[in-house]
Structures are given as structure tokens and as C-alpha cells.
Amino acid sequence: MKCDLRSTVKTITFGAGILFLAGILVATGQTPQAMAQQTEPAAEEPQQEDAKPSPEAVAAVNAKNAECLSCHTEAGAVTADPTIVDLEALSKVLIDPVAMQASNHTGMTCISCHVGSYEGFPHSGPLQEVPGRHETLDCVECHSLQTWRIEPQVAHGAHGQNPKVFERFDCNSCHDSHVFQSASKLKDPVEIIAQDNGMCLSCHDSELRFAEFTAGIIPVPEQPDINVIHQFLADPERHWSSVRCIECHTPASETPTLNISHKILTKEEARRDCVTCHSADTHLSASLYRYAAEQRDAEDAGFENAQLLSKAYVVGATRNTKVDQLGMALLALILAGIALHILGRVIGRLMTGGKE
Amino acid sequence: MTQRIFILPIWIRLWHWTNAALMILLAISGASMHFSGTGWGILRFETAVKIHNFCGVTLLWLYGLFILANLFSGNLGRYLPEMKGFIGKSWKQIKFYCWGIFVGAPDPYEPTREASHNTLQQVMYWAVMYILVPIVLISGAMFLWPNLAPKEVLGLDGLVPVALVHYVAGVVLFGFTLMHIYLGTTGHKISSQFKTMVNGYHEME
Numbered sequence: 001m002k003c004d005l006r007s008t009v010k011t012i013t014f015g016a017g018i019l020f021l022a023g024i025l026v027a028t029g030q031t032p033q034a035m036a037q038q039t040e041p042a043a044e045e046p047q048q049e050d051a052k053p054s055p056e057a058v059a060a061v062n063a064k065n066a067e068c069l070s071c072h073t074e075a076g077a078v079t080a081d082p083t084i085v086d087l088e089a090l091s092k093v094l095i096d097p098v099a100m101q102a103s104n105h106t107g108m109t110c111i112s113c114h115v116g117s118y119e120g121f122p123h124s125g126p127l128q129e130v131p132g133r134h135e136t137l138d139c140v141e142c143h144s145l146q147t148w149r150i151e152p153q154v155a156h157g158a159h160g161q162n163p164k165v166f167e168r169f170d171c172n173s174c175h176d177s178h179v180f181q182s183a184s185k186l187k188d189p190v191e192i193i194a195q196d197n198g199m200c201l202s203c204h205d206s207e208l209r210f211a212e213f214t215a216g217i218i219p220v221p222e223q224p225d226i227n228v229i230h231q232f233l234a235d236p237e238r239h240w241s242s243v244r245c246i247e248c249h250t251p252a253s254e255t256p257t258l259n260i261s262h263k264i265l266t267k268e269e270a271r272r273d274c275v276t277c278h279s280a281d282t283h284l285s286a287s288l289y290r291y292a293a294e295q296r297d298a299e300d301a302g303f304e305n306a307q308l309l310s311k312a313y314v315v316g317a318t319r320n321t322k323v324d325q326l327g328m329a330l331l332a333l334i335l336a337g338i339a340l341h342i343l344g345r346v347i348g349r350l351m352t353g354g355k356e
Numbered sequence: 357m358t359q360r361i362f363i364l365p366i367w368i369r370l371w372h373w374t375n376a377a378l379m380i381l382l383a384i385s386g387a388s389m390h391f392s393g394t395g396w397g398i399l400r401f402e403t404a405v406k407i408h409n410f411c412g413v414t415l416l417w418l419y420g421l422f423i424l425a426n427l428f429s430g431n432l433g434r435y436l437p438e439m440k441g442f443i444g445k446s447w448k449q450i451k452f453y454c455w456g457i458f459v460g461a462p463d464p465y466e467p468t469r470e471a472s473h474n475t476l477q478q479v480m481y482w483a484v485m486y487i488l489v490p491i492v493l494i495s496g497a498m499f500l501w502p503n504l505a506p507k508e509v510l511g512l513d514g515l516v517p518v519a520l521v522h523y524v525a526g527v528v529l530f531g532f533t534l535m536h537i538y539l540g541t542t543g544h545k546i547s548s549q550f551k552t553m554v555n556g557y558h559e560m561e
């Protein structure tokens with residue numbers, strides 16, 4: 001009896017608790033799934049707006065930016081008034097508004113990053129030691145979580161080895177704020193490769209930029225030819241257009257869903273094993289081809305890693321298991337035929353007394 | 357006493373063994389690449405690529421020379437079966453391989469300097485050397501110089517069909533090679549035909 005009472009009280013308390021929680025949910029108009037999502041660590045800020053910005057908002061941004069773009073574009077540099085503008089200086093500070101439209105920073109006003117004296121013209125204030133950087137917000141101002149994750153990775157990588165190089169090396173060395181598109185936005189592997197390799201090659205395949213960048217730090221800024229260094233790839237050029245540098249020059253993550261690390265591996269650490277890509281469990285599926293369209297038909301036809309096939313046939317990674325089975329069956333048949341034939345000859349020889 | 361007749365000039369024998377060595381190296385290295393990472397490959401991927409590319413290009417040259425030599429030496433005749441009595445001769449040969457050989461019947465065909473291949477061999481070798489090998493060579497060349505290959509086929513990279521054709525033709529060619537080596541043991545003695553290919557002489561009974 002006592003026992004029963006206890007369990008009844010328990011049940012009532014429990015039920016009331018559930019009802020209470022449900023009441024709160026209904027009152028705030030949320031489903032349990034939505035609650036669960038909110039308790040997950042917040043997606044890295046700034047949040048991607050699901051809804052497209054209203055046409056009015058877009059128009060307002062465009063109008064604001066048109067002021068700046070009236071000078072800072074190829075067209076603007078021609079039409080700007082030479083009496084108030086140093087055309088020579090302007091010609092060095094142009095941006096491509098079409099590329100910016102496509103970039104992740106589309107829809108932002110120029111002055112959300114270029115603050116202070118840039119907001120009016122002539123741009124007052126002291127000339128910056130580092131061009132464009134003065135009174136321009138750093139990535140960390142808006143992407144604090146990402147930057148806190150990425151900064152130490154960059155520091156521990158190849159570009160952090162020489163403190164003097166590292167001093168000059170920051171997010172802008174690789175990322176052009178007006179152009180960059182994240183892999184999840186580009187999706188197409190060919191475009192991702194072109195953009196991401198373009199970053200690295202702009203220094204590592206350009207004597208000019210490399211020399212400019214290392215002026216005063218590295219006495220003779222000579223770098224070995226990128227194709228010579230990577231001669232082991234049999235055909236480096238072919239790889240530059242089909243994989244990214246960071247495929248081999250960043251450490252693999254245990255969790256393939258995480259973003260690629262920013263730690264650039266040195267020549268000692270970089271991956272050189274062909275099997276990382278040229279095998280059934282190719283690294284490419286989880287990285288470069290993460291956002292690529294599925295290839296259902298090809299997959300059904302027996303291809304492994306079928307999503308690679310729209311852009312490349314990668315020996316070892318994209319073989320067709322059904323064709324393999326057929327091939328094996330053919331060879332097995334031939335071998336069996338030969339074995340039978342040998343048997344026939346041996347028996348024949350035994351029966352005819354050794355003469356063949 | 358056995359009688360010897362000379363049937364194979366030196367250039368054919370040199371060509372034959374170079375060709376054989378290249379084919380075997382290509383098959384081993386090709387399979388190593390194809391099954392890379394599965395534990396079935398014999399060579400490391402890096403090594404296999406080097407060997408395959410080198411042997412592939414060498415085979416291309418060798419095949420070119422082979423065609424030229426065949427045209428100019430009249431050797432092409434070896435491969436073209438005579439249409440007269442074709443079926444009857446083929447049937448005889450098939451009967452020999454499937455039965456006669458077991459009971460010690462004589463090979464219905466004795467090679468001569470002018471025609472060292474029996475009818476079946478003629479058809480087979482003709483098909484292999486003038487259809488199968490060119491398919492492997494052309495698809496291989498497209499693999500090596502991808503700008504020779506189509507850019508895109510049915511929404512897939514242009515190398516996909518090239519690779520498939522190359523692989524399938526390679527497997528069939530390898531199967532042929534196995535049969536070919538085995539049939540090499542069907543001479544008067546197990547080793548006779550191999551000897552012929554070394555010294556050029558065929559030993560008559």
C-alpha cells in the first residue's frame with residue numbers, strides 16, 4: 001500500500017512535469033526539434049540568412065556601394081575627375097564588382113568593412129603602412145569563432161616557421177574579401193580548385209609576388225619551380241587542375257564533416273602517398289568532392305566514388321566493381337579451360353603410354 | 357633424325373620477346389594501379405605509374421615499327437588466312453586442340469617459312485594485333501595525353517569511357533596472353549615452340 005502510494009506520487013509528479021514542459025513549448029510556439037537545435041552550439045556567426053534580403057535592402061546597399069564603385073572599378077578609374085583624384089593611385093586600387101556579387105560578402109556595404117575615413121572622399125587620415133588595411137575591419141571582428149579556430153592553425157603551419165614571414169602573413173594573404181567564395185557556396189570542384197590553388201600559386205608560382213612579399217626578409221627570394229618540387233606526381237600540371245594544394249598540405253581531420261584545417265603542412269609533413277587519393281577510400285570524397293552533385297546512374301552502374309566522375313577519372317578510386325567482376329570471371333574461365341586442357345593432356349599421355 | 361627448317365627471321369623474334377615483356381610489365385603495373393589500396397596491387401602506385409608510362413610509350417613505338425616492318429617485309433601474309441578451305445582447316449585445328457592432342461594425334465598443321473601460323477592462329481593473331489592491341493594503344497594514348505580524349509561524355513568526364521575501354525581491352529588482352537603462353541606448350545615437345553621463338557628453327561618430326 002505504502003509502495004503503491006509512492007509510485008502514484010511519482011507518476012503524478014512526472015506527468016505534471018511533462019505537461020509543464022509541453023505547456024512552455026506550446027506557449028513559445030516551438031517544436032521539440034527546434035528546441036534541440038537551439039541547444040546545439042550556435043552555428044558560427046554571422047548567421048547565414050535563409051531568406052533572401054528584400055529587394056529594397058539590396059537596392060539600398062547597391063546605392064551605397066555605387067558611390068565607392070564610381071571610382072574603384074576599371075570603368076570608374078577612367079571616368080573619375082582627375083582634378084580631385086590621383087588617377088595613378090586609383091588605378092592600383094580597383095576591385096571587380098561582378099566578382100564581389102558572386103562572393104560570400106555579396107550584399108554587404110563597402111563601409112561595413114572599410115570604416116572611418118574611407119566613408120568619405122577624399123579619404124582623409126594618414127596613409128596606411130599596409131595598403132587597404134588602415135581602418136579596415138579584420139576578419140575577427142565579424143568572424144570571431146572562425147578566426148580563433150583558424151589563427152593558431154595558420155601559426156603552426158608552414159608560414160609560421162619564419163617569424164618574419166609570419167609577421168606579414170595573415171588572412172588577407174590568401175583571402176581576397178571581395179572575391180572569395182567558400183567551397184560550400186561554389187560546390188563545383190573545378191571552380192573550387194581554380195580558386196583555392198590560385199591563392200597558393202599567386203605566391204608560389206609567381207616570382208614577382210613572392211619577391212615582393214618576401215622583400216627584406218628572405219635575401220634571395222628564389223623558390224624552386226613548383227612543378228620540379230612535385231615531380232613525384234608523375235604529371236604535376238594535371239594534378240594542379242584536378243586537386244587542391246591543401247589536399248596534401250593540410251592534416252586530415254578525424255571528423256570528415258569538419259572544415260578543412262588551415263595548418264599548412266611543410267615539405268617534411270606534406271602527404272606524398274598516392275594511395276590517399278588513388279584508392280577506393282579516396283580522401284577526395286570527403287574534401288574536394290564533399291559538395292559535388294551525386295552521380296546516381298554511375299553509382300548504380302558499379303562505379304566507386306561515383307561523384308568524382310563528372311570531373312575526373314581517378315585511377316584506383318573510380319574503378320567499376322561490376323566490370324571488375326566480369327573481368328575476373330573471364331580470366332577465371334580461361335584459367336579453368338587451361339587447367340582442364342592440361343588435365344586432358346596428362347590423362348591422354350598416361351593412357352597412350354607417354355607419347356604425345 | 358629431326359629435320360630443322362628456319363621459319364622466323366631475327367627481327368620477328370626480337371619483336372616478339374620485347375612485345376611480350378612489355379605486355380607483361382604493362383599488365384602487372386596496370387593492375388597495380390587499378391587495384392591500388394586494395395592489397396591486390398603488386399607494385400606501389402608511384403612505381404607502377406612510372407613503369408606503365410614508360411612501357412606504354414615504348415609499346416606505341418614498337419607497334420609502329422611492327423606495322424611498318426610487316427608492310428615492307430610481306431610478313432603481313434602470315435596473318436591473313438587463306439579463304440579457300442578456311443572452315444575445313446579451322447575445324448581440323450579445333451578438333452586437334454580439343455581431342456587429338458590428348459590422344460597423341462599429329463598436329464594437322466606443319467609450319468613453313470611462308471606460313472608459320474595455322475589457320476586458327478592466323479585469325480586470332482590478326483584480330484589481336486590489328487584490333488585489340490590498337491584499341492589498348494589508342495585508349496592508353498588518350499589516357500596519357502588527355503587532350504586527345506573527349507572533354508565530356510554523357511555528363512561524365514571524357515576519360516571515363518577511355519578508362520573503361522582501356523581496362524576491358526587490357527583484361528581481354530591479358531586473357532589472350534595467358535592462352536597464348538599455354539598454347540606455346542602444345543608443340544612436339546612442351547618446350548619446342550619456345551625454342552623456335554628463340555632460335556628461329558622449327559623442328560620437324
Ligand code: HEM
Nearest residue numbers: 379382383386387390405408412496497499500519523526
Ligand atoms: C598490355 C597492354 C596494357 C594493359 C594490360 C594495360 C592496363 C592498364 C590498366 C589496368 C590501367 C588502370 C586503368 C584503370 O584503373 O581503370 C591502365 C592505365 C593506364 N594505361 Fe595502360 N595498359 C596497357 C597498355 C598501355 C599502353 C600501350 C599505354 C600508352 C600508350 C597505356 C597507358 C595507360 C595510362 C596513361 C594509364 C593511366 C595511368 C598512368 O598514367 O600510368 N597503357 N592500363
